[in-house]
Amino acid sequence: MSVVRRLFGLFFCLTLWRLTLGAGEIPASPPCRLVILKIDGLSDDLLENTMNKRDPATGRSLMPWFTRIFRENGTIFKNFYTRGISLSTPSWALLDTGRHGVIRGNVEFDRYTGRSYDYVNFFPFYLMSARNKQVDMPAVELLDQLGIPLVMDAFPYESRIRSFQLLQRGVHWQTFRDVLKRRVKTQLFLSPVESVGPPSLYKTLEAQTEEELLAALNNSQMLYLDFYTGDVDHDTHLTNKVESLEDTLRHLDALAGRMWSAIQKSELAAQTVFVAVSDHGMNNLPDRNSQGFNLPDFLSSPAGGSHHVVTNRFQFDDYKIRGLAPLVHRTVAPSSTSTYLAKQTSYPTAWLDLDGNERAAVQLRNNDYNKLHILLQQLGRKDLPELERAAAVKYARAVIDRHRNEWDMTTRGLSEELDALNRDIENRKNETRRLPKRWTLEQRRRGEDKEARRKLRDLSLLEQDRQGYTDFVKSRGALLNLELNETKPYRGNIAEVIPPYCLGDSNSLYDLQHYVVGPKSSGVAVNAKGQLDEGGTFQTIDYFPLLLAQRVRNNLQTALPEAPVDFIAMSLPRESFRNQVPEAEHVYWLDGGNENQLLIMTDRFSRLTTRAVKYLTALPDGSITWTAANYGPNLPLRLMADAALKIPQGTTPVQWLEAWHTEGEWMGATHRCEYSNGVIGITELLSPIADNVPGAKEANKHLLRFDRRRRELVQADFHVFSSDGWNFNARNFNPGGNHGGFFRISTHSVWMMAGAGVPHRAIEQPYDSLNFASTILSAAGKPAPMPDRVVKLSNQKFRW
């Protein structure tokens, strides 16, 4: 007993001693607060160059705060890249979720319903939000529906402050009220003396948001704070004048300085991690203007197929009154040379997402829909000779029969999903009926009112989708049951079988190489066997060589390539490659011309390889033929000619490029090349999107399938990438620079961290967007969405 007493006494003394000893020390606690400075479109090259420059007036760096905070005291990721296309919404979605992308454009169009997912238009969002009809920006709504949380969702609602941004959750209306007050005050009294002209609403909003963020930093309850600025993206699009860009970066630096100073003054200074991150770089060079090539003009011209073209904004909208329309999310640029769809602008056949401008996602109406549309028009003619009529009817039936199984399956699948959706909608309706109409202050503080509005909004979106897909199923049914008579003109309504604003199923490679853009002037042509002569009836275009052959008259800079189009990328069915490359799970084709084509393949272990090919051609049965080629310097991504390709010694570039390697190996070998992580980027852009959709918790298998189907339906037929220094901006003019492509200058982004436990380091190891969220969440003691993507830093104090 005495021994026990003695031991107990000893333990007590030891504990007391340890407590006394440790009383003077601040116990190390893990970082628990994240402050993120989100900078849209800041290229790491531009930032580094500016940081390296000295201000002659001060003798300091032109960006003294970035230098002090991150370069001298924090961790800099010197080789951080956008994964996939270097475009704002997809890039922020990757950074803000830490998962593979489910958004692949700034705007996406549903092929069946024509619904536009416009992720970048703030006006409808604010309008709907003011009417209590919407809570989050469309991209966030979508991610919620698909069951993908944002980084900020890891923190309780009442402990986060978020600014105005593309992936915005909720609107802080008080900020707007304060902005209006501030604006009136500034305009009336200070602007003549200080700013010369009144400050823009955007600048005032930014100032107000910053003020709120700095105030919130004093509140130790606030654990997640972010500040988004689009100034750099805006300016680098407009100008490449170095002094102007440096001026913009100085403002950014001052902002970082104010944020850092406020963090240091706050109670949680020792537990705060300050992060600066950008979504993509910018192809902005001081001695070169970016030149535009108007893709919609090309597609609406006779040479391009005379399409009525859909874009998310009006072309040349600065010179149109309707360009001011704030709620626009889909516009049709009619073609005045359209043949079979003349003046029928509700039948746009080319849908484009041009944002970012170094790439364009192209969706064309299903080729067989075009054929059927033309044939139904021809069959409606009273003067069509009997022989031609019979041939046309037979051909139309054959087209439908060829697709019957596939279309039947789609219709059945969709019907099942719509049934499940109906039940889900009913359940949601019941749930929303029970929601309170009034909210207490405490409930509002916890964000319960917004949660309720989110449910109502979800319900409304699902009802819209239900309507859209129900209409589609109906039209598809009508098409499958289409009755055609060999002796009488077709009297049906074409819109019932081929609905307006509907693209039908995706096009195959064969379709795109033989794309029907209209009837030939002779109308229906019949061959000697009495069958419809396809070549004599339809005008067709092979889009791949046609796009690559485009040249412009006004190419004013000799340093720019002659061809505005660099290469075209699309996904191919793996079946055609099973014999030659049995490991290939997915195959992606990059076409830089008949003799310059590259295949990128992934296997089931997510390893990648490439093959140089030429003359890749699709046959009518869907099979694909090609010829193996040598790796030449002009292959897409130009890896062979790139001196920065870093491969193990003793290995030739061809050997290395044709072997299977992990993503990490590819990243290490190619990230300094002209197209940096383009090989990985292509797989992120073109991989089957359905695999990335986890589905909401409550989703059953039909609803999950429905979610995945909806994502698949917004995928482009092919993506066009511009040559270096060119862009596809048709809405306006971006002579300064552009982004969207895989050029290193466009993908090389910023990631810097400083604060609690972050060591002083410059990391050379290349990383991409997928590493970001997992690492910072892990730093803040939260579960990482992809634990294998957490970057382990040395000298770790906490979780690093």
Added chain:
Amino acid sequence: MFNGVTAAMRYLFATSLAFFGLTLTAWAEDNPRVRNDRWLESAITGSKQVEASPRYRWQTADVHGNAQLLTLFCRNCFGVEREEVPVVSILRDTAGDSAPENDRVSYVWLLSVPHLNAGQRILSAIPFFYWRVGRGSDNLSEHDLKPQMNLTAPQDPMMSGAARQIVQWMAFDPLAAWVRAPSRSYQANATDNIRFHLEETISYLRTAPVSNSPDTLTGAQLNTLVARLELRKRLTGGLVDGVHAERFGGEVGFEEERVRSRNWEVLRQCAEKTGLYFEPVNLGDADGRYGILWFPTEDAQPPNPESVKLIWKVLSISDPWQDPRLKQWEGLSYERALDGSGRLLPRGSSGPRTVRMVPLAFYSLMYPRVPLLLADFRDRMHIRRHEMTQRSITQVTSGVIGISRLTNWYYYAGVIVYNFVAGRHGSAVNQALRLDCYAQFRVHLSADMSLDGRLRSELEARARSLTVSPLDSTGEHGAKLARARYSMLLAQTAGQSELAERLERDRRAEIANFGQTTKAKIGHSMLHFASVGLYTQRASKEQLSLAELDRERRFIYTLNYLSNTVKNGTQPEVTYSSADIAASVSDLNRLSVGILSVSLRTRAVQTLQKIADLTKNRTILADCRQAMAVIQVKPIPSAEMDPSIARRSLRVPESRTARPPAEVSADAFTASFK
């Protein structure tokens, strides 16, 4: 009321008839057919091409040992090949040393401004008279040495402009149309003339070299100078303080570059859409600020007319593909080489094929949002007609009919809506900005030696016809006038001259204004304007001391520098050198001795307090505390002051008199700052 309206309508009708007649006359004068011979001759003859680009340099002349007359010389300007012509002069008050901290840029002269004679002034008061009469005078008088702007009193032009407007509204507008219309016409022409010359000066200054050497302007000085000239064009520009003006000067340059590069791309894409060729043009030293559209007479691929309707509006020209004149074009045209892919090669190059090109239109890329048409080679009267129509509408509505912005607001609301719609469709609706572009064009064209002679002659003729003011006679004797004015200015740099007197008056005003409160400043300004400039607050001649002026300027300079270091609200030594901050704090401390103004001392203490709050540098902190203690407790002249300052302290205005230490404790004084 009804009679009044009827009378106005009659007058309007009569005036319109007169205007129509005059326009016809002018058209006959300017009609290309009338001048066709000269044009053709010019087109055939061509001229010698001079490759050398004009170079600009500063030349300095000493002014009484304590100021400098800096003159910008331009080689090859005004068509004078291989010779230098002075273009802009600037008076910089250096207070007798070479340090830039205490410099003040006071005056600016555009040397080539012609003398305005009485006839021109009278004609400018005649409504609907839009023609230049004669070739302008090449003589100058002493009166013509009046500077273009006094930068030390930027509010003066603003206030006098406002006064003129008020007189117009109150005195002339209520009178009959025969009073109202001429007064408005005169004022409009005079305002345009001033603006035109301001922009000419800015255009020259934009190409001026900068450095920290004592013989040139520094970057900051040039930025402030350009900003002041730019701000003079704006309604409340005179209110902007020096610090903001310097920043504004830089930002104006950034914005101009954005406008330029955007318009470059607009014109390129418009050319591409319409089947034309776009070629950027470097006039003088203005790189890529202009562009020309060429029409290919062979190998042409006309666009679909329906799809390019909007583009012709943006380009402000009619569809050349539908123009039969171009099929038998006898005007200016060139054989130009194209490369294999159809790109236009630079003039003088050879390529696989050549195409005959007709110049269609010449544009300035400096007008916001759209390229501004400067020359329509198919329609000589196009721009002039447009300018005259716009001016006529304004004169009819505000001058003849007397439509008021207050009582007839709906008319102006309609005008705003019309302008907005027209602007959205690509029209250049801002007359003042168009005028700026015309002024730039004249300056750059006069400095150009690289264009083909025929084309330059053609453009010179167009440039002369761009303005519609009888006061405009720039360009006729530019070089001669500039040299004459420069000689006259040089003559004033020595001995007792008007220039010396100006300098002294300004220094006395500066001393008197130093450290005044805003209220006092406003009060004195009001008195100045109420007395039509007869009263200006100035220190007496005895009180003028260069040493005191130097100290005051350095004090302000140092205070502004220190304020800048904490403007961001962050640790100052991160963005600025610790040694510089410490030295400036020490300088402020030293210079504050004898600074009596409470407002300045308050500002100095507030600034030092802010630095002390933010700094983590112990030396700076200690220096700030020491300086604050000194500035707070020594509000009266110290023994170190020279006798003239001590004398002045007896007569300082109330606002500048600090309370003696006996009346206020140091704590209370400190508290007043918080």
